[in-house]
Amino acid sequence: MLRCVDDHCYDSRIHFSFDRVRGVTVLRKSAVEASMTAIAPEKSGSRAVADVRPPSMVERMTLILDAFDGPPTRLSLEEVAKRTNLPRSTAHRILDQLAKLDWLEHTSLGYGVGRRALGLGGGDNGHGQVRQAAAEHLHELHLRTGMVIHLAVLDGPDEVILDKLGGRFATALPSRVGGRIPAHQTPAGRAMLAFLDPEIVDGLLSDRLDNPVTARGWTLATLHQDLNRIRQRHGLSIDRTSDHPRWFAAAAVAVRGHDGQLASVSACPETGNSTLERAVPLLVEVGRRISRAL
Secondary structure (H helix, E strand, O other): OOEEEOOEEEOOOOEEEEEEEOOEEEEEEOOOOOOOOOOOOOEEOOEEOOEEOOOOHHHHHHHHHHOOOOOOOOEOHHHHHHHHOOOHHHHHHHHHHHHHOOOEEEEOOEEEEOHHHHHOOOOOOOHHHHHHHHHHHHHHHHHHHOOEEEEEEEEOOEEEEEEEEOOHHHHHOOOOOOOEEEHHHOHHHHHHHOOOOHHHHHHHHHHHHHOHHHHOOOOHHHHHHHHHHHHHOOOEEEEOOOOOOOOOOEEEEEEEOOOOOEEEEEEEOOOOOHHHHHHHHHHHHHHHHHHHHO
16 A cells, blocks of 8 residues: 655655656655666646755756857856746856856856866866957957957967857858868968968978868968968958958958967958958957957
8 A cells, every 4th residue: 555645655665755856757766676666656636746856056057057058158147047047146156156166257248168168177278268368359349340250279280269259140151169270271360370480380281282172272382472461461361252262251360378379360241341441450459459468
């Protein structure tokens, strides 16, 4: 005979209770009987016996981290609380703890993914520091130009995208956060390559440029000509539709951190190239601000 008292039901063989966690009913049994076959919950009238308990601290932390869609995401406290269905005070307390431990970062633009989450324990090669220094300036540049803005770093012969900001047009561009692009193919990549000695550029790219498939129309000679022009423009790289074999038209400036790490900021217009000239002074100023922040 099955007997129920409050939230617990007993018979001669099985002891179990029911928890409702985030709308899912879970049968919990004692450790001794854990291998026995679970039985369906008894109902009192039309209402199931339930023990409503809040999620654990680990579950709440996971809810908050899952609220961030990716590295570019910036959320306010209110947005985090809404996405997680947690009380505002609870969300604020956990956000503060996660930020102190570098799982999240907190800037004037809100909360974002931190260096621990990006770098599996902090091994992100300083990328988190670059993103933090650039975040506010990238948003300002996007708002003032309406263009798609990229933040990237140089990793060997590749450009690695750290952030991408933009409206609907951003989805039409073949770039993504975390993606790698051969550095010689983009104005942002060439802006960073221009900071390197020619011998280093040759070592990084000679194999790629000897292969017509990976060269995509570039040779070492044409690449060095373009890098010289970028140096003469103090690190500004502009790629218009008809200028070069290209990835997409954009203007870019290089940024160098105190540790020598190379990064770049680029702006890509939705239509036409005349708007690139309008963005250049703003782009150069943003590059200077990020350099100072680093």
